[in-house]
Amino acid sequence: MIEQVRPEAYFDTLSIAHKLDAQLDGGFKQEEIHLFSYFSSILFLFKGKPLADWGYQYHIDASGYPFSMDIAEAIQRDIQNVLFEEKEEYLVISARGVDQFNTLRSLTLFKEREEVIDAACTTGIVLPYTSALRALLSEPEIAKRKKLEDSSWLDQTEIYPKFLEVSKAVGVSSENLVISAATWVDYLSTQLAGN
Numbered sequence: 001m002i003e004q005v006r007p008e009a010y011f012d013t014l015s016i017a018h019k020l021d022a023q024l025d026g027g028f029k030q031e032e033i034h035l036f037s038y039f040s041s042i043l044f045l046f047k048g049k050p051l052a053d054w055g056y057q058y059h060i061d062a063s064g065y066p067f068s069m070d071i072a073e074a075i076q077r078d079i080q081n082v083l084f085e086e087k088e089e090y091l092v093i094s095a096r097g098v099d100q101f102n103t104l105r106s107l108t109l110f111k112e113r114e115e116v117i118d119a120a121c122t123t124g125i126v127l128p129y130t131s132a133l134r135a136l137l138s139e140p141e142i143a144k145r146k147k148l149e150d151s152s153w154l155d156q157t158e159i160y161p162k163f164l165e166v167s168k169a170v171g172v173s174s175e176n177l178v179i180s181a182a183t184w185v186d187y188l189s190t191q192l193a194g195n
Contacts, residue, residue, distance in 0.1 A: 005077045008055035009070035011110045012037050012117060013078055014101040017093040019121035023129065027090030030075055031065040032133070034058070036120050038066035039136055042156050042184075043116040043177055046163055051156055058154045060145045064137060066154060119177035126182040127189070135188035 016036045020028040041054045056070035075091075078084040083097030093101070105114050123132045136142075140162065141154050166187045167180045 005074045006055055006070045007109075008113065009037075009068065009074040010077065011101075011104050011113060012040070013071060013074040014083065014093070014097060014104065015110075015114055015117045016040075016121060017078070017084060017091065018098060018101045019118065020124070021093045023121070023124050027087050027092040029090060030072075031061070031063060031067075033075060034061075034066050034068060034071050035133065035136055036117070036124075037068060037071050038142075038154070038156075039123075039139075039181070040113070040116045040120040042139075042159055042163065043119055043181055044112070045156055045160050046167075046180060047112070047116060047177065049112065059151050060142060060154065064142070064146050066142060116177060119181040122178050123181050123185045126178070127185055131189055132185050135185045135192055138188050138192045 013033055016033045017028065020032060020036070038058050041051065041058075044054055045051050056068050058066040058068045061067035075084065078097065079086060079091070081096075082094055083100055084091045085094050104110055123136075127135075139159065141156065141159055145151075145154060163180075163184055166184055170183050172179045172183055
């Protein structure tokens with residue numbers, strides 16, 4: 001039984017689920033919540049916020065996705081409380097989950113998180129969703145850890161200089177997170193296609 005869920009992870013799962021559910025027919029997978037949470041943490045850093053303030057960390061799981069125990073525990077709580085409904089290997093956010101998300105997103109505590117999560121998840125609309133997933137899974141830190149079969153904590157700070165370089169090269173300011181996020185995913189997709 002889950003004792004306590006980190007509030008940041010609880011909010012993040014609901015926010016990501018709400019956005020993915022609106023984009024996808026048939027639901028989303030748990031690993032996609034982890035992946036978009038991880039990408040959101042990169043955007044949080046890009047906005048100039050200390051990564052320590054994100055509240056939790058990630059490592060690579062056996063399937064090659066970023067994984068956070070805090071996110072996993074929050075997802076289990078969401079399922080227990082019927083905020084998420086299970087549909088075979090997929091999840092959907094319930095009406096109760098949407099209500100809970102709408103209540104939480106009005107809190108000042110989660111405003112900056114909502115901004116970066118929204119930008120991260122919007123890449124699945126701006127770019128084809130499966131292409132965005134493949135590109136995000138090819139991100140340099142993830143790719144390095146998969147290649148080395150290294151399960152230590154992922155270090156998003158190493159991505160920051162390249163992310164900044166790519167954004168500046170196309171003239172995107174850090175104020176426009178959606179375009180910065182889409183530019184980064186497009187860059188990763190181009191790199192992936194070149195290999």
